[in-house]
Amino acid sequence: MSRERVTRAGEQKRLEERIRHTSREELDLQRVGVDQETGRETMLLNMGPQHPSTHGVLRLVIELDGEMIVSCKPVIGYLHTGIEKECEYRTYHQVVPLIDRQDYLSPLNEEMGYVLAVEKLLGIEPPKRAQYIRVMCAELSRIASHLVWLGTSALELNVSSVFMYCFQDRERVLDLFEMVSGARMFPRYFRIGGVMRDLPRRGFVESVRTFLKDLRRNLQKYHGLLTNNPIWKMRNVGIARITAEQCYAYGVTGPILRATGVAYDVRKAFPYSSYQDFEFEIPTQTAGDAYARYLVRMAEMEQSARIVEQVLERLPDGPIVVEDPKIRKPHPHRGLFVPPGKSYVTVESPRGEKGYFVASDGSNKPLRVRMRSPSFAHVQALPLLIEEAYLADCVVAIASIDPVLGDVDR
Amino acid sequence: MDANPEQTGGATEAVERVIRAIRERFPDAVMEETTLASGWKALVLSPKGLRDCIRLAKELGFRAFYDLTAADYWEIEPYFHVLYVLHSPDPPAKLVFQVRVPREDPVLPSIVDLFPGANWYEREVYDFYGIRFEGHPNLTRLIMPDEWIGHPLRKDYPLTEEPVQFKGHIPEKLPSEVIPKQYEPYPDRARDGDRSGGKG
Secondary structure (H helix, E strand, C coil), X not given: CCCCCCCHHHHHHHHHHHHHHHHHCXXXXXXXXXXXXXXXXXXXXXXXCCCHHHCCCCEEEEEEECCEEEEEEEECCCCCCCHXXXXXXXXXXXXXXXXXXXXXXXXXXXXXXXXXXXXXXXXXXXXXXXHHHHHXXXXXXXXXXXXXXXXXXXXHCCCHHHHHHHHHHHHHHHHHHHHHHCCCCCCCCXXXXXXXXXXXXXXXXXXXXXXXXXXXHHHHHHHHHHHCCHHHXXXXXXXXXXXXXXXXXXXXXXXXXXXXXXXXXXXXXXXXXXHHHCCCCCCCCCCCCHHHHHHHHHHHHHHHHXXXXXXXXXXXXXXXXXXXXXXXXXXCCCECCCCCEEEEEEEEECCEEEEEEEEECCECCCCEEEEECHHHHHHHCHHHHHXXXXXXXXXXXXXXXXXXXXXXXX | CCCCHHHHHHHHHHHHHHHHHHHHHCCCCEEEEEECCCCCEEEEXXXXXXXXXXHHHHHCCCCEEXXXXXXXXXXXXXXXXXXXXXXXXXXXXXXXXXXXXXXXCCEEECCCCCCCCHHHHHHHHHHHHCCEEECCCCCCCCXXXXXXXXXXXCCCCCCCCCCCCECCECCCCCHHHHCCCCECXXXXXXXXXXXXXXXX
């Protein structure tokens, strides 16, 4: 069995070889076939781009020896929409709706990164109330995104009831977004300098509280359905392992890194938008396999619920957008002028560390908007997770890194 | 809470230590030291010394690869600005290296042997900007189709767009022309600002 580890030294050597293997050679089509010397026969399998388990349009070219994956080459670009190019032709405020559309499962975390980057260029800080509202929305967005991950990864192992429950819960988060911004999926709620409008006066806080209460109860239900379920454990424990050093080499962050025992979270390491005001923990696991990632994400949802509760308790009164009329209400035919410079901001998105690089040349349109997406790095590291594993575990591996292809291809 | 000054102080110290070491070992490579508007230190390097500096930074704790990207400064100066972002896991810190590459013949050394994760990032930059990375094992297009002509994120590559039709009415202006690109009407700020570095 390839999953067993013989010695630590041997493991280290194997690890180094694998890092080199995936970085130096791409999949060689000439190699596929019968090897005359060893008699080993391999075949080529295209998984995707329309495979239901690839969470979008990811194509994996897999070389198989029996049921064992010998090598794998992810092919991306099927969902490329040219958002980065488009951003250069829009004013700073017009970019926000485009930002929503790359990582469509957690739009508010994405908006957070972009507006922070532009605010850094302008040298402004939004009022405290706006920062707190942003934190609450980002955490609700994280819960919604993790619920989609939990539902789909369970569905892939044929646990369709969990899928239904999760989408039911997620729908309630989307209803909350509809209450604050008017849109469910693409709220475009954050503005440069604050948020679009204040929270609804009636019913919103109560709805959030009720949702959190139900979420806590439902999370217990999901734990009861999955955590100690022997089939779930059989399919997840020890599958798709990755070590912390491999994560560093490939730029892997977020729950995958935290599942290898590294307590790195941007919200703690480089706090933004007043995250330092709230108490929460960074859940970690040490195994680095799919099951550890499952436990980390489940714990993260609880922590997010904790943060949202603290926001509701401490939400200060005051303005929701900066005073400066040029920023608050930009000229309809000119937009907002941003001083020249470069700004790079990272935020903790549900998938990992998301970076926004905004360069300005002093005009009303950005010179460059770059989104450093965590899914891109994770899909690149996917061969590390699934090579020398069984084909059936490939589905588990993809689900456990939770890629969003809109985010990969942009 | 955990935004304690100790941690942030440690991060600043780690960055300073690496910058000092690079300045000592490779004084010719460092052209400028700037700070991005978001607060991170950025070293402007010469393309020749790039690999040495990155290797040294990796040895000194910045062993996680984080990002590689580029920006086209066409019409301002005939250069691409390429950014390398490295991450130090302990203490958490980020360091940015910036290289200017001429638009005419953009070539940079590859760092795939130092950071295997840079593979796709270099391919993406090649795909979008046409910057060639020497020593890359497989420098082909990553996101655009293989047969694509041109490098879409260059500023001289036009954006293809069509007017947005609304209830049968086709407006005369393209979406990007509705609000044209313009500079602020203060002459001192519009054209002569510090374009290369951050705000400082």
